[in-house]
Every structure is written in structure tokens, then in C-alpha cells.
Amino acid sequence: MPKKANLKKVMVIGSGPIIIGQAAEFDYAGSQACRALKEEGLEVVLVNSNPATIMTDTHIADRVYIEPLTPEFLEEIISKERPDGLLATLGGQAGLNLAVQLSEKGVLEKYNVELLGTPLKAIERAEDRELFKETMQKLGEPIPESTIVEDVPSAVAFANEIGYPVIVRPAYTMGGTGGGIAENEEELVETVIKGLTYSMIGQVLIERSVAGWKEIEYEVMRDGHDNCITVCNMENFDPVGVHTGDSIVVAPSQTLTDHEYQMLRSASLRIIRELGIEGGCNAQYALDPNSNRYYVIEVNPRVSRSSALASKATGYPIAKVSAKIAIGYTLDEITNAVTQKTKACFEPALDYCVVKFPRWPFDKFVYADRTLGTQMKATGEVMSIDRHFEGAILKAARSLEIGVHRLHMDKMDAWDDARVKKNLARINDERIFVIAEALRRGIATVDEIHDITKVDKWFLYKIQNIATIENKLKDEALTPSLMLEAKNIGLADRSIAEITGKTADEVRTIRKTMHILPKYKMVDTCAAEFEAATPYYYSTFQAEEDEVRVSDARKVIVLGSGPIRIGQGVEFDYCSVHSVWALREMGIEAIIINNNPETVSTDFDISDRLYFEPLTAEDVLNIIDKENPEGVIVQFGGQTAINLAASLQKAGVKVFGTSVDDIDRAEDRERFDEVLTQTQIPRPQGISVTNLDDAVTGAAKIGYPVMVRPSYVLGGRAMEIVYNEAELRDYMSRAVKVTPDHPVLVDRYMQGTEVEVDGISDGVDVVIPGIMEHVERAGVHSGDSIAVYPPQTLSSKVIYTIIDYTKRLALSLHVKGLLNIQFVVVDGEVYIIEVNPRSSRTVPFLSKVTNVDMVGIATRIAMGHTLKELGYKSGLVPPKPYVAVKAPVFSFAKMTDVDIALGPEMKSTGEVMGIDYHYARALYKAIIGSGIHVPTKGCILFTVADKDKEEMKQLAKAFAELGFEICATEGTAKAIQSMGIDAEVVGKVHERSSDIIQMIKNGKINMVINTLTQGKHSAKDGFKIRRATVEHGIACLTSLDTAWEVLRVLSFMRERRLVYSLAIQDYVGGGDDLA
């Protein structure tokens, strides 16, 4: 029973879609909180717009609302559910902001809902700059000189007073959106304008920059009885100046004396007490590397990304404990779930080193500005654990999946020494690799690098230790003692192989004959002081004792999906976790391997055993050697896990589910062509080429436009539509490495309706839980399209064909588990685009709306069960009477220099869902939930490519009929005027001193409809316009299909009740009063 006896029903707010700065960590936090509340017998109501999450599963909360996270929808749900309490401090900044809004609007008071956990006053005191400053001054805690401004001149005046550089931070944003460091007045003006736009309250903070100081964080907990503890502290490899989300972070701090450690710990306790926080809180400091001086940089009065990291780094479940505190428990009443004997009121002791390494989307956004500053750019992160820093940082590097397996980038081999040295000064995602390169070459000393980078020498010496061993490997014979040294420092077999000119398999074999094997140690919160009940392990070569107690039970390893990146998000964690649950239900021990600290899968009580390890063949095989499982399941861990299948099978490991050979038949272009020939399924004409000449001839034969991409793709990486030979040549030289091993695919680009299907097969029967139709025509990446379940425009014949093709493919590929197929429908004909013989991005969405436990069934099939046994018949599961719309969410605000135009390359970071009995309202919910600011009046700017003008005319007419003013660039305007509609002509960007940009800045344009045009000038213009819409927070639709649906929403908004909510349980349960 909760300590607060009045509580029966509690509402939890999730954080919504994954965006840069607010990722899977809140699924982890929210899921843990919901489970902690249910454990206390409370009824839990959950609201989150993100269907890819585990927290929106119907068995995580009693009532799950997948609805837009707006005050209007929240009020509707509150009025319906009448919860006694609201828990908002686990839903990131989004959840916190909503709680503030609900309180300000009087909703909480009206429905008598108690805000649980940290009181609103504490939130305000931490988040409102002026109040925060007052509070810190009262406590005597130093904060950098700063002022709040609401306009540019005040900012400039203040900066002149305290001197540059200064930091600009907008109030009430997440991930530092719109902030930055300004070195001079020009930069300051630009940053302040941006910051004012992003701040929810139109305020930015200007403060003294302490760039170059040590950045230290503390995770602190406080209960309602004023008991306070610190869960862990962390030290950033990157000194102050780089956003902590973009910094490499170690836990615990490494270069702080006990005195410094305690000084900042005590400050954290004073701060959390003064603020009156009840639950988790994060405090960030800048510590002078040359004195005891420090500044408090920031306090987050809630569970944060750092809390998730601290939880995984220590084993201390911050979200769970925060939830218990919120319902009235004190820390000494809460059991330490790891030891199950001691209490949550203690401070974890680590006996290992944790490294967090951010995962940036620069592989997708090739043209993005890679400079790291106060605005976060990473989409995800990996964490690694070892007994020392060298081992941990090397594990982190090979967990990133960016083509490196040590602190070495191939491309830098071609750099001369001067270039390496020059790059030391660049603060970007590659800095640590440049540092390693410089040390490896011996072209700069630790002192010199420290002077340039301000990275603490302790870290630099550690990197030098690695470089020393690497150089030794290059120069000396691989004796057992050198092998031991190399493994002790943490180098992968593959790295040793690369340096010594062997293959990874050879190194592995030699190493095993030398009996050099890793040992596994436990993460137990207490540095072994007490016996731990949770099986959470990491490997190290620097140990004598192995703590894993290998069981005799049936067991299977489930591979996780690694860091969150564009194309592989939280949805794969959902799948991994469901597979683990299914195995456990079957009485099979489930072992999970993953390296992502933000996820539910790496929570210690999800699986029977958790190995926090890199997902590479070596690391996985080492665990298999240790555990000796029946086999491995790879189909739920996205491309990360699929990519390991072949190596594992080669090493003699049983891969459950679809066979490695059949996976290859689906992924290898030529073999897949054979499959299609056999099954008589048409596909857009295409070829696979291994050099530029073949590409040019092939494309000419197929006819432009063509779709080009490398084989083995992930999320449409480096995929483009090219319209002529010049573009093709440009693409081939810029975007891909084309070699005989890495062919490039050239396909006819077919403009039609894209349809996506997820199916489950046991090799005999094929069940299709649902079909999704995309709003945007083919050419827009499926992950960036609005998807609608069930299809709204497809004919029965097309649907029948899709079912038929899906069955044929599943059976031909001998699929044992899940498969995902993308089709394009052109003039009633169905063509196949792509098959993925694994779980897909849409599985959580489809599972939720169809109420089919797709992953559970697929896991059972992988383990030998049949669909018949499980009670499923072949074919399409009858469509539900409601409509669910999945809409993509982008993080363009964080990524400057990225073109927001939709294309075959995936750009979204997350998704939301809208569900309703009315298509238009489901669409409305999805679009509102995705954060598109749909204007209800004002001016819409049209500027479209010639090929789109015909269609655009109709669209402009329809918008005009709704009362919008229309403006357009010259050619577009002519086309509109030909319909007899007024369209104001505006100058193109390069023609008249940025007319359009100015209008956007001045708020004269409320929405932009823009399609990609060819040609140098117009391409640049379009880019500038699109970026301007992002900087100024107005909607920009780059597909006419999206625009039509927005129009539908606008018409609907005038006619119907907008806010209507039902729990997922009500939809899938059926019986409801149709709205």
C-alpha cells in the first residue's frame, strides 16, 4: 500500500516522441515508475503519444492513453479518469512542462489531483533562471555571472559588461535547444534571436562562459523526510563547453580528490534540500582545474538522461525509487532491489569504471555541422563497463557501430601529421579519435594536447597507454605476454588483428589457446560489500575471479539493438524486451546483451541475466562460451543483431528463427532477385553495380529518375533519388564507398502509394496482423512517412495481392518469426520494394493497435512452436473498426545545416500515434502530437518544383477556400493565379535580399509548402527557406501528400470536437460508445 493512503489511482505522463535531448531514457524511467506504482497496488493511468515505447504496453499500466501530450488532451483524460495523483517528474522536460501548464490552467485544482513528487514550487525554483539565481545566492552557491534577457540589446549590454565568451541558454527547453557560446557580438545576436524563439517563455540567460573547466555531475535523491543521498557522480571527458549529452562521460569521477568530490557532493545536498525536491535530481558543476573554485551550472529537478545513465552505471534504480518517494515512502523504507537486504538509503559504491559515449547522427546528416557546443546533437548513447578506463573507452568505441572498433578512424590514416594536429583544436564528434591518432603517431605530447583541448591529462595518459600497446603490437611478435597486455588494456581481437595483419578469427583462436579469456563481474551497487541478487554483469580481462553462476536451465540469448540512432530507435528495444518476456513465460532463461543505458532492456530485472557489453561478434561469442546457451535470437535487435547472425553461425552458434542463409537471401540483391523470380513477385527494375561506369550505363537503361543506395542498408542510409547522370556521378563519389564488396543498388524510382506490412510466419502459415498505408508517396523513407492502419484507399484487389505476396515471400524465405515488407502500388499494380526478415520499426505500433503480441508469437515460433498451436490462422487479421496513424517526429531544431526536406534518407528521430474511430481525428491527433504547428489562419507560402505545380494548384485553392492568404514565389504564384486565386508574389531568396526569410522571421508566414527543386540557386533557396521555418518554429511541409492531409485536418478542426480520448484498453477491447 502506498504511504499516502488517499492514493488509489495515479496518472503518469510520459515524454512523448524520441527527439534529440529526450530519448529512450524516459521509456525506461516511466516503465520503471509504472511498475513501482503497480507493485504498491495502485491503479496506473499512463499518457504518452509515443507508441514505440514499452511504457505504453497495456500490462505496464492499467489504463494506457496514446494521445497527444497537450494540456487539452491531458485535461480530457483527467476528467475521465479522475486520478488522485499525477506523477510528472519521470516524463522528461515534456512531462514537467505539461504538469506546469496543467497546474497553471487550474486543471489539477479543478479535478482535485495532487501533484506527486517534487512540488511545483521546487520545479519553478530550479527552472526559472531568476528564482534559481536567488536560491543559489541565498545558499551561497556560486553561479556564473548571468542575467535574463528578453531582447537582444540587453544581451549585448550585459556581455559588454562581463566580457566574452558568454553562454546563451533559453529558459524551459530541453537538450539546450537554441543555446550556444558566443565569442563576440555578432555571434551573440544570432544566438539570442534563436534562443528567444525556442524558449517557452521568451527568455534567455546570458552567462559567463567557464569553457575549459572540468564538468562534473551529481545524481541526487531526496525524500519527503529530508533524507538525501547522491547516487553517483560523473566526470566529463570533454571540459565545459560541450553539452553533457554530447560529452563522453565517466562514472565515478576520476580526477577529483576526496575533498573536491565531497565539496560538490555537499553542494548538491544543500541545493536539493533548499529546492525541496522529492525524488531524483541532477546537478551540474564547472570545477576549476586549478583551484577549489566551482560554479553550479544547472539543476534538473527531475529524472533525466543522466539519471538513466547513473541508474545503469550503479545498479541503483533512480526512477523506481523516485516513484516510491512520490507516494510517500522515505529512502530508508525502500528496499535496495539489488541486494534485497539493504535499503535504498545509501550511496552506491562502484568498483569499476563506466564510460558513456554519445551516438551522433552525422552518418545520416553528412552535411550537418559536426561542431559540438551547448546544443545537444546526439540521438543516443552507449555505455560500457570495465575495471579500468582504457577497457571501458575501447568497449564504448566498438559499441557505437560507426565503423570503428578502437580509438582509430581509417580515414585519418590518410591525414598527414599537420592535419592531425590541426584537428586537435576542433571540438567535434571525432576529437577523441584525433587525440588517439596524435598520441599513436607521437606527434604531440600529453601536455601539448592538454593545452589545446583542455581535456584532463589523466584521460590523455590513458589514451596514450592504449596507443603504446597498439604500437607495441605493430612492432613486436604477438607473444602470450603481449597478447595478455593487449587484452588487458581492452583491445578487441579485431583491433589486434588489424594491427598485426591477422584475421579476427585467427587472433581469437590464438588467444584461446593461450587461455586468455575474459572474466565476468557483477554490478551490485555496493562494491561486493553485500551479496547481490541481481545478475547484472560486465566483462574484464583484468581479473582472476569470474562471478557468473552458470545455470543448467534451458537458456537463450536475445541480442539488443545498441544505441538509439536514426533508423534504429526505441522500437527495437521494445521488441527485445518482449522477446525476453516471452522466453521467460516459456520457462526458458532469457539472457540479454546490450550496451544502451537508456533502455528498458538493460534494466536489471527484465531478463534472467543482463550482460552490459558491446554487440560485436567477439564480445557476444565470449558470453556464449561462458553461458553455453541453446542459441541466440537475432531478429528483434534491429540491424545490429542481424549483422551478427552470420559470424555467430560461423562460430557454431545456433541462430533461432529465420536461418542466416535465408536472411542473406532477403538482403543480398542477386539472391533476392532469384527469390522474386521464383515467387513471381514484381519489383521496380534495378541493378546492382560495383563501379561508377556500370552505374551510369545501368541508370541510363532503367531511365531516370533512379533510386540509388548501398546494399545492406539501415534506415535508408545514403539513399537518394537522382534525376540525371550528373547527380548520379556526384552521389557515387560522395555518399558511398563502392567496391566489389560493397555494391550499390540502382532502381527505377516508382512514384506510387507505399504500403508496409508486418507478418509472422512459422514456415507453414503466415499471419498478417495489419497493413499500413503511407500518406506520402514512395520516395519518402517509410520511417519518415505518416502511416495509417488500416489502409484507407487500397482496393480489395490490392489488399488481396499484398496478402498473397507476403505469404509467398514468407514461405519462400522460410521465415520463422517476423518479417517486414514494403510495397509500392502503382496504378493498381503491387511491386515489392524491400523485405526485412526481422522485426521492424512498426512492430510496436502494430502490436498495440491490433492487440496481437507479435514479438511474443514470433519468439515462440523461433523456439519451435507453430501458429496453429498458438491459435492463429493464416492470412490477414480482420482490420479493427478504428484508425491509427503513426506520424514521424524530427529533431531538426538541434541540427543546423541539415535539410529538412523529406526523401529516401530517413531523418526522423521518433514517432507519435493518433488513434480514433474517425480517420480525420486520428490524423489530427498524430499531427498535433508530432509537434507540427498547424495554423488555423494566416498566410501560407507555396514554392514548389515545376513537376508539382499542377497538383499544387488544387491544394492552394483548397487552402484559400479555408480562408488562408496565399503567397508564392513567382512561377508558383502564376500557377495559383491561373486558378483565379489571389497569390501575393514574393521574391526568391537570391533575388531580393532574403525576402521570404525576412517574412518568416517577422511572423508573416504561418506555414510553408515547399517541394524540392533542382538547380543550384533554387536548391540553395529552398534549403534556406526550410531551415528558416525550423529556426522560427513554423510548419514546413515538403510533400504535397502531407499537405493534403494537413488540409483534411484543418477542415476537420472546423467541424468536429477535437479532443476525445479513449484508453488503448477500450479500443482493443472493442465495446465503446462510438464517438
Next chain:
Amino acid sequence: MKGKLILEDGSVFHGELLNNIKATGEVVFNTGMVGYQESLTDPSYCRQILTLTYPMVGNYGIADIFMQSRKSFVNGFVIGELCEHGSNWHYETSLADFLTKQGVPCLYNVDTRAVTRKIRNAGTMKGIIVSEDAAQTEIDELFAVPIKKDVVMEVTTPEAYTLESEKEDAPFVVAMDFGVKQNIIKSMHDLGFKITVVPAHTTAEEVLAMNPDGVFLSNGPGDPADVPEIVEEVKKLIGKKPIFGICLGHQLLALAMGAKTYKLKFGHRGTNQPVKDLRTGNVYISSQNHGYAVDEESLKDLPLTVTHINVNDGTVEGMRHNTLPIFSVQYHPEAAPGPDDNMYLFDEFWAMLKKGE
């Protein structure tokens, strides 16, 4: 050179031996993540082989200001990585140099978590540090070396000394040094006390002759039952002067009052021990270093009240006399290393002495 730690029960842990210095001692572990210098120079570790569970040691080097006593009294130091290049603005010398200068036997590159798990399961026990190729006779000889019991006499100050207070009317405290950590003296002095630190063998008469406002009984090494002569002197102080005891001082006070002490299986050594103040119900994180504890049962018929308990295992962490101005705690409010949550106890001592005026 290669070396090893051998425990009484025969278990062996391998590592590298610094300076080839051998050792015999009682093997204990500390789970703190920072503060290796403070622990190394904490006299309470006298004659023990101190194992640090946290695997990276020496990261910020050694600096004079962190010394907790005139030297390191440990008999041996067992750690994971011995950091070669420490980095901090306080850095004066490397840990390795310090250990060499102090002649401290050190075995590094050891799986210290394995050592910790062993001690946790089997209890603290005798161990030796030897070179990898040590002959059995040498091993036997080292195990035969008895662990000295007169440790308090070894660590206590040879001569009394006084720290004057800058405050007028400052309470005057005589601190009996059984192996006091410098930060205790510093913390009290910073607060404004005038302090005279006297050797452990100072008699009650001598203490009372100085006419202090209060007496402080310090921390120190070893089993309180091994120093009955000191217990006798403490008895004579009870009722005469306000008394505050820390750690060994707390245990000696308990014995002097007629309570009992006992040896814990593996002790409390670390910087994360939760202690509940029963008077307020609040929990504070404390720095601890003790192998013995006061038996709660034995306090039952005495005029003593338990004021603090350990949240992890419920053992006695603090007590107060029911009528006299006497109180003591088992843990280290002065921290160093560790959190300074419990500095309030020095304030309570201050208030107690001020009230006594």
C-alpha cells in the same frame, strides 16, 4: 615484480609487488571510491593490510594537505591499478613514490573485488604479501609473525600539543589521541575549540588537572578490549567532564560504562554507510572504518540510549548517556575520506560544552 596476497585460509590473489617489500597483517577492505591517501594515513588501519575495492588508485596523486597522520601505519596496501600519471592541481607526488618513501608494502594489479568477496564471505583474516616465487618456508615465517596488539601506543602522539583558538571564550577540549585523524582535530579547531591533544597513556588525573571543558576520545586502531588500562582511565572521567567519543573512543566509552564490544565479521569500511539518527528519524551517509562494534544487548541495563543505528545491519552507531553530558558515535563525522553529512555532531559537542558553562 610478480607478487601475491595469501590469506590464512589458503586463497591466493596475484598481482605486482612494489619494491619487493613483504608484509603480514589483518586483511580488510574499504569500498570508498576516492580518498586513498586519507585511508592510507588513517591510523585506525595500523597493522592491517588495506585492500581498496575500487580498482583505480592514485589518479590524483598525493598531497601533503590530505595526510591524516604523520605517516601511513598500514602493514600492506592491496589495490587494482596503480596510476602512473596522476592529475590534479593538488598533485605533489605520485602514489607509487609515496608508498616507496613510506616503505609501505604494496601489491597492485590485483582483482580486489575478488579479495573483497572473499573477506565478505569468510570474514577478516590474517594474510601476507610475498613475491610470486616465495618459498614455503618464507610464507610460513610470515604467517607466524604475530599481529601486534599494542597498536594504539604505536600510533598515538608521542607528545602533547595544543591548538589555540582564535575565538574568545572558546571551549577547551582535551583530546585523547588513540590514533586520531587529523581532520577530527582540524574540524573541531575550525569550529573554534581550543584543543590539547594528549598521548593515549595520559591518565585521567592528568587530563582533569588541565581542567578542560570537555574531553574527546579519538578513533584508533585495534580491539578496544586490548587496552583495558585506557578503559580504566576513561571510567574515571565519566561524570567529571562532558565527553564525546568517535570510533575506538566510542567503544572505549562503552566498555568504561560496562557495556560489551564484539568483532564484526568483516567490519564497516567505506564512505557510503547509512546511519539513522533515531532522535529525528533522519538518515545520513557516513564514513566508517571499524572492525568492532558495541553490543546493543549489553547496553540494556545501563544509563545509555542508542541514538544512531546502521541502516544496513542495525548495529549500534551512536549512544548518549541518559543523564550525563556524554555521547559518542561509531563512525567518522570528520569524513576525510567521505561525506561530511555528520559534521553536526561537532556542533552538538560545541553546544554541550557551551551549555555546561
